[in-house]
Amino acid sequence: MVDNNEVSNLSRALVRRRVRRVVRVIREIDVWSVLRVGAVFHLALYVVLLVTSVLLWNVASATGTVDNIESFMESFGWDTFTFDGGALFRNVGVLGFFLAVLGTGLWAIGAVVFNLIAELVGGVRVTVLEEEVVERPDGL
Numbered sequence: 001m002v003d004n005n006e007v008s009n010l011s012r013a014l015v016r017r018r019v020r021r022v023v024r025v026i027r028e029i030d031v032w033s034v035l036r037v038g039a040v041f042h043l044a045l046y047v048v049l050l051v052t053s054v055l056l057w058n059v060a061s062a063t064g065t066v067d068n069i070e071s072f073m074e075s076f077g078w079d080t081f082t083f084d085g086g087a088l089f090r091n092v093g094v095l096g097f098f099l100a101v102l103g104t105g106l107w108a109i110g111a112v113v114f115n116l117i118a119e120l121v122g123g124v125r126v127t128v129l130e131e132e133v134v135e136r137p138d139g140l
Helices: 004-014 031-063 065-074 085-121
Strands: 015-026 124-135
Touching: 031 065, 031 085
Parallel strands: none
Antiparallel strands: 015 124
16 A cells, blocks of 8 residues: 555655746836726725625614714704715715726826836846746656
8 A cells, every 4th residue: 555655755756846036127017907907906896895885884774873873963953963875875986986996097107107217217126936847757
């Protein structure tokens, strides 16, 4: 019977990993790619925050927290103080959409600024380790 450790040692003997240190230079970031990734990221974040705000509003409404805040505000002298959930949701939705567009635009502007600075200074040097798997011939 063959032990699992023997099989593991045998497979390690057949496959040798070579690691080498390589210096790469990042000289340009594609602005169109940054724009697409930023748009997907910010729109996904927008949807998540919108759904979260609706869920939190429903929990606050069900537990009476909204009513407590309204009565607390009325204690300061307002005759009536109410939150309109629909109006709040619409306004937060519009504001969130504009913030998503603004964030995406800022990412694109950041990529353009990086490209301009990298052109002046020659880029950013990054050291990476490349791992290469080399199989040995069966006879060795």
